[in-house]
Amino acid sequence: MWCRQSLVPMLLSANKVLATFGCELVVYDAYRPIDTQCGLWAWALEKVKKDHPNLLQAELEALTSQYSSDPRRFDLDDATTWPTHSTGASIDVMLRSLDTGEEMDMGAAFDDLSSAAHTDKLEQAFDLGHIKDDNAALIHRRLLYWVMSEAGFVNYPSEYWHFDFGNQMYVLNMRPHNATLDRAWYGYCRPPT
Numbered sequence: 293m294w295c296r297q298s299l300v301p302m303l304l305s306a307n308k309v310l311a312t313f314g315c316e317l318v319v320y321d322a323y324r325p326i327d328t329q330c331g332l333w334a335w336a337l338e339k340v341k342k343d344h345p346n347l348l349q350a351e352l353e354a355l356t357s358q359y360s361s362d363p364r365r366f367d368l369d370d371a372t373t374w375p376t377h378s379t380g381a382s383i384d385v386m387l388r389s390l391d392t393g394e395e396m397d398m399g400a401a402f403d404d405l406s407s408a409a410h411t412d413k414l415e416q417a418f419d420l421g422h423i424k425d426d427n428a429a430l431i432h433r434r435l436l437y438w439v440m441s442e443a444g445f446v447n448y449p450s451e452y453w454h455f456d457f458g459n460q461m462y463v464l465n466m467r468p469h470n471a472t473l474d475r476a477w478y479g480y481c482r483p484p485t
Contacts, residue, residue: 299383299457306443313435314390320402320453321384324377325483329363336360339405358450359405371460374480376448381459381478384451385440387432398436399429402453411437411452 299322307316324332333356340356341347347355353362361375376382387396400408407413414430417423423430433452440447445455446465456462458478466473 299381302443302445302457303383303385306439309439309442310387310435311390315387315396315432315435316390317385318388318395319383319385321377322382323380323481324375326363326366326375326378327483329361329375329378333360333363336405343405356405359403359409368480371476371479374460376456376459376461378480379459379476379478380481381462381476382448382454382456383445384453385436385455386453387436396432397429398432398452399427400452409451409453411447411449413452 303317303319310316336359337352337356340352340359344352344355356362361377363375363378365373366375366378367373384402386398386402388394389396399414400406411433414423414427414433418425418427418430436452437447440455445457446462448454448456448461448465456465458476460476462478463473463476
């Protein structure tokens with residue numbers, strides 16, 4: 293039986309390791325109520341429309357869904373409709389330097405809604421010989437992925453900064469590695485009143 297646990301100790305563990313590399317986590321986003329998710333969805337949809345003016349509405353929504361959970365069909369009784377951040381079990385993190393306090397080069401900005409944000413984008417560039425193994429962004433992405441994985445999180449492949457633990461996205465990404473993992477233990481989290 294899985295139990296709900298705080299993500300804070302996991303993040304502190306990751307930060308302790310990162311300190312040895314001269315950096316730390318910066319949390320950009322974590323829990324989001326549905327109202328906030330609605331605003332983020334609208335922003336992302338508009339950005340995708342602007343970047344792809346010739347796509348049909350269904351194509352725009354499909355592309356936007358790759359980068360933002362669509363809250364429009366949210367149903368409290370249907371776990372498949374819960375945006376991952378609304379479970380309290382998703383977190384968006386970046387790295388910053390302990391020396392300068394500045395965000396480290398990750399090869400794409402936070403909330404970049406393009407393939408540049410895909411976790412393996414720089415690995416593909418490396419495999420093709422377009423960048424070398426000393427590329428700062430490649431090293432930083434590898435470090436972020438490794439430390440968060442070691443802490444127990446699973447990365448969402450379309451966003452190098454997005455990690456899950458215990459929610460439906462976590463189960464979906466872990467199922468190929470653990471056939472007995474059949475359901476999330478983090479569910480929808482109502483906003484505080």
